[in-house]
Amino acid sequence: MNIIELRGINKIYGSGGSKVHVLKDIDLDIESGDFVAIIGQSGSGKSTLMNIIGCLDTSTSGAYKISGEDIEGMSADDLATLRSRYIGFIFQRYNLLTSLSAQENVELPAVYSGEKLEARRARAKKLLENLDMGERTTHLPSELSGGQQQRVSIARALMNGGNIILADEPTGALDSKSGENVIEILQKLNEMGHTVILVTHDPKVAATANRVIEIKDGRIIGDERLKPNQNSSKVYELKKDLRSTFAYLKDQFVEAFKMSIQAIRAHKMRSMLTMLGIIIGIASVVSVVALGKGSQEKILSDINAMGTNTVVIMPGHGFGDRHSNKYKTLTVHDSDLLARQSYVASSTPAVSASGNITRENISVTGQLQGVGEQYFDVKGLNAEAGRLLTKDDIIKGNAVVVIDQNTKSKLFANEQNQEIIGQTIIFNKQPLRIIGISEKQNANFGPQDTLQMWAPYTAVMNRITGNRNISSITVKVVDDVSMAAAEKNIIRFLTVKHGKEDFFTINTDSIRQTVESTTGTMRLLISCIALISLVVGGIGVMNIMLVSVTERTREIGIRMAVGARRSSVLQQFLIEAVLICIIGGFLGIFFAFGIGVLFKLFVRSFTMSYSAASVVLALVCSTLIGVIFGYIPAKNAAKLNPVDALSSD
Numbered sequence: 001m002n003i004i005e006l007r008g009i010n011k012i013y014g015s016g017g018s019k020v021h022v023l024k025d026i027d028l029d030i031e032s033g034d035f036v037a038i039i040g041q042s043g044s045g046k047s048t049l050m051n052i053i054g055c056l057d058t059s060t061s062g063a064y065k066i067s068g069e070d071i072e073g074m075s076a077d078d079l080a081t082l083r084s085r086y087i088g089f090i091f092q093r094y095n096l097l098t099s100l101s102a103q104e105n106v107e108l109p110a111v112y113s114g115e116k117l118e119a120r121r122a123r124a125k126k127l128l129e130n131l132d133m134g135e136r137t138t139h140l141p142s143e144l145s146g147g148q149q150q151r152v153s154i155a156r157a158l159m160n161g162g163n164i165i166l167a168d169e170p171t172g173a174l175d176s177k178s179g180e181n182v183i184e185i186l187q188k189l190n191e192m193g194h195t196v197i198l199v200t201h202d203p204k205v206a207a208t209a210n211r212v213i214e215i216k217d218g219r220i221i222g223d224e225r226l227k228p229n230q231n232s233s234k235v236y237e238l239k240k241d242l243r244s245t246f247a248y249l250k251d252q253f254v255e256a257f258k259m260s261i262q263a264i265r266a267h268k269m270r271s272m273l274t275m276l277g278i279i280i281g282i283a284s285v286v287s288v289v290a291l292g293k294g295s296q297e298k299i300l301s302d303i304n305a306m307g308t309n310t311v312v313i314m315p316g317h318g319f320g321d322r323h324s325n326k327y328k329t330l331t332v333h334d335s336d337l338l339a340r341q342s343y344v345a346s347s348t349p350a351v352s353a354s355g356n357i358t359r360e361n362i363s364v365t366g367q368l369q370g371v372g373e374q375y376f377d378v379k380g381l382n383a384e385a386g387r388l389l390t391k392d393d394i395i396k397g398n399a400v401v402v403i404d405q406n407t408k409s410k411l412f413a414n415e416q417n418q419e420i421i422g423q424t425i426i427f428n429k430q431p432l433r434i435i436g437i438s439e440k441q442n443a444n445f446g447p448q449d450t451l452q453m454w455a456p457y458t459a460v461m462n463r464i465t466g467n468r469n470i471s472s473i474t475v476k477v478v479d480d481v482s483m484a485a486a487e488k489n490i491i492r493f494l495t496v497k498h499g500k501e502d503f504f505t506i507n508t509d510s511i512r513q514t515v516e517s518t519t520g521t522m523r524l525l526i527s528c529i530a531l532i533s534l535v536v537g538g539i540g541v542m543n544i545m546l547v548s549v550t551e552r553t554r555e556i557g558i559r560m561a562v563g564a565r566r567s568s569v570l571q572q573f574l575i576e577a578v579l580i581c582i583i584g585g586f587l588g589i590f591f592a593f594g595i596g597v598l599f600k601l602f603v604r605s606f607t608m609s610y611s612a613a614s615v616v617l618a619l620v621c622s623t624l625i626g627v628i629f630g631y632i633p634a635k636n637a638a639k640l641n642p643v644d645a646l647s648s649d
Contacts, residue, residue: 277537577630
């Protein structure tokens with residue numbers, strides 16, 4: 001029974017005037033279980049013939065059947081399947097993967113055929129033991145002699161059954177004794193039923209075969225049978241192809257992942273340089289977003305210090321109105337009426353006065369605000385010591401005052417809080433008893449060194465200013481009511497009451513929305529600029545991966561020779577690119593947090609605020625960059641011709 005049938009095989013390289021006709025009308029049949037030696041001088045075409053028989057290369061014309069299957073029109077993946085099921089290769093230069101142990105090299109064909117992990121490990125170990133390599137299973141190729149490496153290569157050829165074993169000058173790189181051992185192994189394999197095709201230029205090696213075929217200038221010039229084929233009736237059991245199962249896909253991914261990590265570890269410096277652009281880009285994006293978010297939170301915090309859910313009503317037509325002091329229409333009655341509205345939580349009038357604050361021999365200038373008892377709740381102010389104003393203080397117009405931290409430091413620099421409470425100060429010749437000290441205000445709006453004090457508005461109006469009009473009304477809106485709707489109702493209500501709109505309003509929610517919109521736009525703009533560095537980093541990944549494909553061309557050829565599909569090679573290099581970008585992404589995030597720590601040491605006014613969304617987005621971006629910019633190099637690796645890849649140095 002013929003396992004190999006070739007009819008009219010021609011192989012031509014090049015085109016036009018540079019054509020080279022390597023094989024010329026080759027007709028050849030090889031029986032199952034035979035031991036055939038193909039002999040010829042260098043350049044005779046014997047290696048090209050072996051590559052076509054081994055499905056590493058295709059003919060220019062002619063027909064080729066292997067075990068009755070016509071390979072005409074088969075895709076690269078179909079040829080890989082044929083190699084995996086029928087053929088085992090033994091190369092002159094061993095072609096072992098240097099980063100894998102002896103056992104892992106032997107296992108490789110079974111990985112690509114889809115055999116389960118436990119089964120392939122047991123088989124690989126047994127094959128190595130049968131070849132007297134049981135104690136060297138964990139050794140790397142660099143730790144093995146030439147003869148030992150060739151035995152590993154033989155074990156690998158047998159891993160998937162090796163119905164057909166193609167040996168290309170298997171003794172060429174060995175000493176005479178090791179060469180004899182390899183020939184003995186091939187003879188034993190032939191006796192077991194394997195079809196052995198040996199390519200050599202040495203007549204002595206060829207004489208060990210059952211049949212010798214001589215080739216010269218691309219033509220078969222001799223075909224001599226030295227011994228009968230004793231195994232023609234043997235049928236070697238083929239391993240089942242498991243490539244469509246989930247286990248196969250999982251094993252492919254695990255193997256590709258493992259090999260990607262090995263490649264990254266083997267080239268640490270190159271990998272770090274590849275990651276550098278990603279690290280810088282991710283760190284920039286995360287830091288910029290954190291910086292923008294931190295500054296936004298600080299500004300919003302300062303706005304909240306002005307009062308949350310509040311509408312401030314002031315006389316005049318706006319901040320730029322130079323005649324606002326002429327409007328004296330806001331009254332306490334306005335505030336009381338607004339407090340009764342359903343959409344208002346509280347309303348507090350305010351009257352202000354500037355003047356001299358005196359205590360003993362100290363005299364300073366400060367601001368006194370006449371407010372209601374709800375003012376502190378509206379503004380979010382708390383007492384550090386003592387108490388705040390009460391409704392009783394307002395009704396009775398008590399001459400009491402709450403001072404801020406600036407006033408405390410100016411008038412009572414060396415006294416404790418409890419010593420200050422109860423003392424009397426003079427404001428514009430009117431005595432006021434201190435009942436409380438406010439906590440430090442977290443606001444950056446307005447002067448930071450102004451001395452602020454708060455007294456009942458009734459006391460300020462009756463005892464100090466003598467004016468029945470107020471300077472502003474602060475309205476706190478009910479939580480579940482729209483600020484915009486509440487502001488419109490307030491304007492409508494007071495316009496009807498006054499007969500005209502002689503006031504203006506300040507809506508803190510509008511300020512907040514403006515700040516959020518502005519800072520969000522700026523953060524987006526700067527983030528887009530930072531993303532450019534990510535794109536540059538991605539181009540760097542692509543360039544380095546292209547170099548990596550060139551450096552590892554032989555490795556790709558070996559993997560294809562033992563049965564790797566193009567999709568398997570594509571997957572491995574794509575995973576490597578994605579891994580580099582993901583690791584670079586994590587390192588970039590780590591550096592971004594480091595930048596935040598340094599920022600906190602030197603900047604006290606606010607801190608960078610990191611969000612989980614920005615971190616996740618950064619990692620997603622780095623992964624996408626790995627996929628996008630890693631695809632082209634990975635595709636180039638998968639498109640390599642096995643023969644060209646194997647011949648690469």
